[in-house]
Amino acid sequence: MIACRVNGRRRQVDAHPMKRLLDALREDCGLTGTKEGCGEGECGACTVLVDGVAVNSCLVPLAHVEGRDVLTIEGVAGGPRLHPLQEAFVTHVGAQCGICTPGMIMSALTLARKPRRERIQEALAGNLCRCTGYVAIYKAVAEGAGRSGGTAKAGRPGRAGRADGAIRGRR
């Protein structure tokens, strides 16, 4: 049994400690908003935040989030209204097939308010999109982060962020 906090709620996840965090979220927590793309840490579709740090959940064992805060796309809005980043993706049509969108938004949450274009490109460097293209996505992130930046602890890895190769984002 692994105890952690998922989207602000305490959870006791009864699963194998080596189960991928991605699978534990989808199968054991019923949070299917986090998508599996490549399954090997290349595409960023499965990005979630662990203690405010973007990670590829396909490369993180469930055991490594024990006692930590996990934020998935389901926990971003925090209510019936969409998060500004989500609204901006709708406004700018930053999604086509949508598989990459949850990961894009989770990575964008690590940005500070009003990020420069270069910083957006850097933050999303590990998130691949193969149908929309990046122009609309960057526009959406610029607008959404401009209204909501600082949601995550940008550039301040928590304990989970010190050595894990799965950590995404700032390079």
Place this chain on the structure above:
Amino acid sequence: MRTAISSLTLLRPRTLTEALRMLRDVPTLMPVAGCTDLYVNLQFGTTRETTYIDLWPLDDLRVASSAPARSHARRGRA
């Protein structure tokens, strides 16, 4: 994923002493901390090891430092 997770074992020592004892007693244990390479290999089904030891939670291994003539892990939190 091509590797069945149910076939794997993860040992989770709480102290460095306990970890060293496990490694001494079971020489085939594969240490893991970050798991990037491991999960890529599990995904492709190319990993032979089935028993792992999780060094991630051990605070004693949180900090590494190096000097010209030596390299060592330092006790304590970063």
